[in-house]
Amino acid sequence: MEAQPFVIEHTMDAPADKVWEAITDKDEMKQWYFDLAEFKPEVGYKFEFTGGSEDKTYLHKCEVLEVERGAKLSHTWTYDGYSGYSIVSWLLTPYGKATRVKLIHTGLETFPKEKDFARESFSQGWNYIVGKSLPDFLEKAG
Template identity: 50%
Template sequence: MSATPFVIERVYSASPDHVWKAITDKNRMKEWYFDLSEFKPEVGFEFSFEAGPEDKKYVHLCKISEAIPGKKLTYSWKYQGYPGDSKVIFELFSEGNAGTKIRLTHEGIETFPNDDPAFARENFQAGWTELIGTQLKNFLEKKEI
């Protein structure tokens, strides 16, 4: 079991403010991330959502532990009914005229059940690569936000 966090970085041609709004405004998030009933980028705010294949949805339980507007958002990431506790960290860096670099780090993936293929590191890698590498990029580049 690897304790190495999963990290993905991308640069978007959007300002840090626009990227921040995309990762913290529930109406924008539903277009590229998950459809959350409520979301507030405030320490202590808890949110949950269902995701997974049609035949087996997993309830994700999250609690914000750090929120620095335009710079950093951190929250816990657990699954209802399963052991394990991880942390998701979004960090934003201004790249001047090039836009904004986002670094997503998911720590603690190895704490989830290793006998359940749904929690395989490769699934997290594929999911975040799709969300950060494709969905968020497409959202930011198609919209004036």
């Protein structure tokens, strides 16, 4: 069976430049996403953060791969001490005064066959982040 990327799309009630700031400014990110010590939307920039389930947290190690200011941010997504390599891409498309956000997470099948790395776990996390946490933050910041 061919590996399928996880994809979620959601229209945010905010202009693309506001959404871009939310996904690239570490101070804004910690309010809706993860608390990063540092982050720069620059190709080659390496960053890490801790996140996971109620049962266990994991050190995520990432590197920015692609940046198109206001339109696209892609970075690796790996876990310290675990096999697997994936890529997360945020694609922003202006849609009138709103922005269509498309998140694509490829490589999920490369992670260990454990509950926290299951596709359903990623689906729950990304649906919450893209479908609730980010739009709620943008509305509050709005």
